[in-house]
Amino acid sequence: MPAPRTRRSAEQRRAEITDAARELALADGLAAVTLRAVAARVGVASGLVAHYAPSMDELVASTFGDIVGGELAELSALLSTIADPTARVATLLATVLDGSRTDVTLVWVQSWGMGERNEALAAEARSRMDEWQQFIAALLDTGVALGDFRVEDTQGVAWLLLGMIDGLSAHTLVRWGEPGGRRELLERAVEPLLGLESGRLTSR
Amino acid sequence: MPAPRTRRSAEQRRAEITDAARELALADGLAAVTLRAVAARVGVASGLVAHYAPSMDELVASTFGDIVGGELAELSALLSTIADPTARVATLLATVLDGSRTDVTLVWVQSWGMGERNEALAAEARSRMDEWQQFIAALLDTGVALGDFRVEDTQGVAWLLLGMIDGLSAHTLVRWGEPGGRRELLERAVEPLLGLESGRLTSR
DNA sequence: GGGCATGTTGATCACTTGATCAATCACGGC
């Protein structure tokens, strides 16, 4: 008895495949995004995944892009509901470091480690990091324009903030350090960078 | 014609294998530490590597430990030649972020990303991160004892410093950001954490 | 100078990976 065959439009199938790839990556990391694993999750022959994906390297790269792009969109939406720039930064730090996004963090870290062997992924990672830096820089620019922050080089500070966030997030991956208790410490480190008085970030 | 066979002591052979594994990891990352790749580098049959290594997962883990342990020892030796705590921290930051150690950085980042699938590696990573934190904390304690730094929670600040270092290092892996021009920015962020006046770290 | 403990070989197994492609068949347009 041959397997029952369901026929979808190319667009629908493409969406199913990218969805399955994203789910796999979030559950078990980018290394789990495999021709056969994706096919099995969609419930389809392995050849079909190969038919739609230019190559697995590119599928992995675009899956990474989907995930971190979605994360940024989500965060952007959350922060857009907050008017005060200082509160925005505080929420940014609290959200990114609350330890509830280790799945996305794993994908980030793997993109850096796999970039050596997957050029498409490396390019996507560069692009997405730029996106993040621009996002943070815009946040800072707003604060400067309103007179809340005093920052000379917003691009540079954005880069530094992103580095701190990524480093501390990566550390939580190996279940190391207590993310909650030391957030205050990070806030105290960030305040001078924004030209804020000590304590402004913490007591919101 | 059978391959010429050279017979070494178990200890010598073991050393050759760990050396080859380290070289491979530094050149092409931990993923390149493969049964056959190590064997080829030593110039030996693949079975021999399997004979000496409990498993490849453990060889990868111990190779990681060798590399980052060596890095810390090297840095420790360098810093021990410097008396002034402030100069020590400045040298620490300058050395770690000078962009000349991307090979070690890659190994670090991969250990976080591969820990999901290699428990021995994850354990080793945790252990080595503890080692680093203790090293930095001791550095801070010295500065506090001499009255140069004013830090309440040296463990916490050490954790934060390590996070910054790792995050910024990881970013250099994807050739992103200009490490040189923005080191000064990092120094300005670190100064308040150590209770230093602004500019003390930069102008040494 | 034999003998044997043990370091060493390399073929082999079972498995996973990405990729290819002829064959098949479902479905919309005529």
Place this chain on the structure above:
DNA sequence: GCCGTGATTGATCAAGTGATCAACATGCCC
């Protein structure tokens, strides 16, 4: 209704992985 476009299958290939093990041979000890 039937026909052909195009989605779908699944076997297959080549490559690479870790692990195992009987056979082999080297070099040290007596």
